[in-house]
Each structure stands twice: as structure tokens, then as C-alpha cells.
Amino acid sequence: MINCIIVDDEPLAATLLENHISKIDHLKLVGKAENAMDAYKLLQNQKIDLMFLDIQMPHFNGIDFLRSLSHKPKTIFTTAYREFAIEGFELEAVDYILKPITFERFFKSVERVLRNITSSGEDFIILKTEGIHRKLSLTEVLFIESQGNDIKVTLSTREHFISKSKITDLESVLHSKGFIRIHRSFMINTNYVTAFTNNEVILGHYTIPVGRSYRQEFEIFISKIFKNKLL
Known part of the structure; x- marks a missing residue:
């Protein structure tokens, strides 16, 4: 509170x-x-x-x-x-x-x-969706997709919510919270990465494309996170 x-x-x-x-x-x-x-x-x-x-x-x-x-x-x-x-x-x-x-x-x-003050230290975002303001823990968020003037937030439970927001606004907030932009339309929670290639990332049941202009940043991220673990 x-x-x-x-x-x-x-x-x-x-x-x-x-x-x-x-x-x-x-x-x-x-x-x-x-x-x-x-x-x-x-x-x-x-x-x-x-x-x-x-x-x-x-x-x-x-x-x-x-x-x-x-x-x-x-x-x-x-x-x-x-x-x-x-x-x-x-x-x-x-x-x-x-x-x-x-x-x-x-x-x-x-x-x-x-976004910055909570009594428990929990990281979360609050999005207006379907006429209400919904609190979403960042540990629940799988990825965020830009859809025109809206964003679609998909959770690890496979639920999703649509909100009137811009992915660029969330990017500045979530970049230091374990999220990375890998495409003009997609930002992912890196904690859920289960497999990847140079062109796509797999998050459980979902396959997300890696945009050409984001590929270098993604490769840097992979090299840092999986350093000495890539065979």
C-alpha cells in the first residue's frame, strides 16, 4: 500500500x-x-x-x-x-x-x-484492459506484441490481454527487468526462452521472430546469458 x-x-x-x-x-x-x-x-x-x-x-x-x-x-x-x-x-x-x-x-x-514503489518489492505493470486497470506481475508476462495502437500481453498461462498502449513506452521500463525487444512488434521475457536460432526464439508454445535490425542486440544478449554454455 x-x-x-x-x-x-x-x-x-x-x-x-x-x-x-x-x-x-x-x-x-x-x-x-x-x-x-x-x-x-x-x-x-x-x-x-x-x-x-x-x-x-x-x-x-x-x-x-x-x-x-x-x-x-x-x-x-x-x-x-x-x-x-x-x-x-x-x-x-x-x-x-x-x-x-x-x-x-x-x-x-x-x-x-x-512501477517503482511497492511494499513487497514485486515488479509489475498495470494495464487498462476491458474497462478496468489490471495488475500483472512481470513474472507472469511471457511476451508483449504490438498491434497497431494497442499491445497484446501474453502470459505464461496462455491468457492474453489487449491494452491501449505502445510497446515503446513499456520497452523503456522493462528493459532492465529481464525483457528484450527482438522485433519491431515483439518484446519477450528472457526468463522463458527455451530455444532459439538466429531468426526466431521459442518461448514454450510460442515461436517469436527475430527482426533483422534487432538481431545484433539479440546475439549480444545470448552471448552474455549463455556464456560458456553454448556447445
Whole structure:
């Protein structure tokens, strides 16, 4: 569970964020503050993983408040003003969302945090499929296939899910998690490789082609993983 707080002096904006948070099982709202001083008290009294922080607040704006913290939680700026975006990202904010905030935009931002903060350390992705947001453990994912504007995620159980995402977006996240892109349309979980040639990879019941432009990277991967084991 990810403990989060809302720091915003606008009641309607805070209520909207609270409603968005309630729709995501892994988020737990543990407090709300209307100004920086009240927010500081919340941060001192309990462990906060994620802070939704407005910028224009009385007495002490959100940028200066975050800059003043020696131990900064993951922070998503929520504001009506575009001009502070550069300063926000210089403070290593997770995201900078402009009001009014739709749930779709909110979830896209929170997903970045969910990929990196879990209480158990489990690696997972969250994909919107069939109208719901589904959590998939990376150990379950066999391969990912690009299908136009969608991706098809196939699991080791042979189940599959379709989601409105781009394979390039997942590639940057999963590259360090044991996944490798072997084709313009395919990214595989290398833990499931059971056989291979220069032109294809076998993952259990599935045979995946190796694209010409990805062949060199795949060969480097094979040489590293199976070093001194190739006969």
C-alpha cells in the first residue's frame, strides 16, 4: 500500500483528487493539507510515499515547499499553471499535471509511481484492459506484441490481454527487468526462452521472430546469458 497525501487549498480540486485516489487499490490517502505548514506536519508524523502537491498556495508555494524538504516523498504537482513545469521537474517530481485533472491523466501519472514503489518489492505493470486497470506481475508476462495502437500481453498461462498502449513506452521500463525487444512488434521475457536460432526464439508454445535490425542486440544478449554454455 502506498501512503499518499493531498496538499491543495482548493476544496473542489482536493475532493476530485481524493475521488481519483479511491479508485486505485494500491493508494491509501492518509491526510489532506491546505497549506505547506500543515503538509509538513503530516510528513513528520507518518511515512508518506507520494504527495499530490498544488503550487499556488497561501504564504508558501508548492515549489518552495518541496525544495525545503530534506527528505522528499515522490511528488506529483497538480496545478493550473504551466509556467512552473521546468522548476517542478528540476526538483525530480514524478509528474506535473494541469487542472482540471481527468482520471485517465491521473492514472497515467500514478502508474509511474506504482512501477517503482511497492511494499513487497514485486515488479509489475498495470494495464487498462476491458474497462478496468489490471495488475500483472512481470513474472507472469511471457511476451508483449504490438498491434497497431494497442499491445497484446501474453502470459505464461496462455491468457492474453489487449491494452491501449505502445510497446515503446513499456520497452523503456522493462528493459532492465529481464525483457528484450527482438522485433519491431515483439518484446519477450528472457526468463522463458527455451530455444532459439538466429531468426526466431521459442518461448514454450510460442515461436517469436527475430527482426533483422534487432538481431545484433539479440546475439549480444545470448552471448552474455549463455556464456560458456553454448556447445
